[in-house]
Structures are given as C-alpha cells and as structure tokens.
Amino acid sequence: MIKQTKPQTGSALPVLGPALFGAVVGGTAAAAKGIRQIRNNEASKNEVIKNIARETGTTAVAAGTAGAVAGSLKIGPVLSGLTLVAVATGVKYAMDSMFPPAKAAAASPDKKHAPLVMSEGATKPAKSPRKKAAPKSTTQKTKSTETKTAEVKTGDTEE
Structure with missing residues (x-):
C-alpha cells in the first residue's frame, strides 16, 4: 500500500518551485538581452x-x-492562473521600482549625435494655418410644441 501524506502547511517547498522557475526564466531573458547589448556596444x-x-x-x-x-x-485552476499572473506582475513591478536597472555608460565621444542646442541661424517651424469654422445650417425652425399645443386647446389656428 502507498501511504498518502498531507502537505506540510509551514513548508517552503511550495514556494521554491515557482521561485526557481522564475529565476531561470528571468535570468535567461536578461542574459539574452545582455548578449545583444554587449554586441551592439550598448x-x-x-x-x-x-x-x-x-x-x-x-x-x-x-x-x-x-x-x-x-x-x-x-481556488480552481483558472482563478489560480489569473492569481499567479496578477500577483507576479504586481510584485515584479514593485521590485523593479525598488531596484532599477544599471544605467548604460555614456556614449563614447567618437560617436556622432544630433546637436543638443539649436544654432542661432535656425528658425522655428512655421505654424499651421487655422482651420475655418463649419458653415452654420440654414434650416428654419418650426413652431415650438408649446405654441402648437396652446393653439389646439384654444382652437386658434392660422389658415
């Protein structure tokens, strides 16, 4: 016979599996990004x-x-999956806010870049012309409902 055991409630084992998986996935993604940054001298x-x-x-x-x-x-598998995504996203966002990534080194002087200040001879871009307003409608208003109702009650109609 196989003896079934209940999971220990105070054990760290349920946390270690997801943590190890997260470390592998996060480290692998960061390594792939880092290799590209090194090759591009970024x-x-x-x-x-x-x-x-x-x-x-x-x-x-x-x-x-x-x-x-x-x-x-x-909870069920669908809600557990949604909980995993929501909690992991929130915790990762908070951790990234607490520990920002290392800053990239300043660009080397031999690399050319756009001027930081406009030259004195440069002009400001021209403003675009204003748009014209739409023409007003030319339809005529009819008698209001109150006026028609009053005419019906009194019997006064224009003929």
Whole structure:
C-alpha cells in the first residue's frame, strides 16, 4: 500500500518551485538581452552582469510570492492562473521600482549625435494655418410644441 501524506502547511517547498522557475526564466531573458547589448556596444559586461543578477532575483521573488498566494487560496485552476499572473506582475513591478536597472555608460565621444542646442541661424517651424469654422445650417425652425399645443386647446389656428 502507498501511504498518502498531507502537505506540510509551514513548508517552503511550495514556494521554491515557482521561485526557481522564475529565476531561470528571468535570468535567461536578461542574459539574452545582455548578449545583444554587449554586441551592439550598448552596455558593458559589468552592467549586463548586474542586470542579469537583478532580473534573476526579482523574477524569482515575484514568481515565488505568486506561487505561495495562489497555492494558499485553494481556488480552481483558472482563478489560480489569473492569481499567479496578477500577483507576479504586481510584485515584479514593485521590485523593479525598488531596484532599477544599471544605467548604460555614456556614449563614447567618437560617436556622432544630433546637436543638443539649436544654432542661432535656425528658425522655428512655421505654424499651421487655422482651420475655418463649419458653415452654420440654414434650416428654419418650426413652431415650438408649446405654441402648437396652446393653439389646439384654444382652437386658434392660422389658415
């Protein structure tokens, strides 16, 4: 016979699985983005390593928290999935606000960029001409309902 055991309520095991999965997914995505940044000379290796570590940690915390919340609610699979998405998104947003990514290094002086200040001879762009108002309608108003009602009651009609 197989002995069935109840899950331990105070155990960290239900949190570790989602946290580990979140760390793998977040770290992999950050590494792929970092490789592209290094190849395009958009970031240094140290900045990319810091961003990978930050993404791995924050995604792990978000996924672990979402797994713990969804697991403790004992709701159906659809609501559990929605809970996972909502909680993980909120926690990841909060974590990214607390730990912003490393700033990219300033552009090297040999790279050319647009001037930061307008030259003295430059002119401001011309304003577009104003649009004309739509023509007013030329329909005539008929007698108001009150006037017609009063005429019917008194018997006065124009003929």
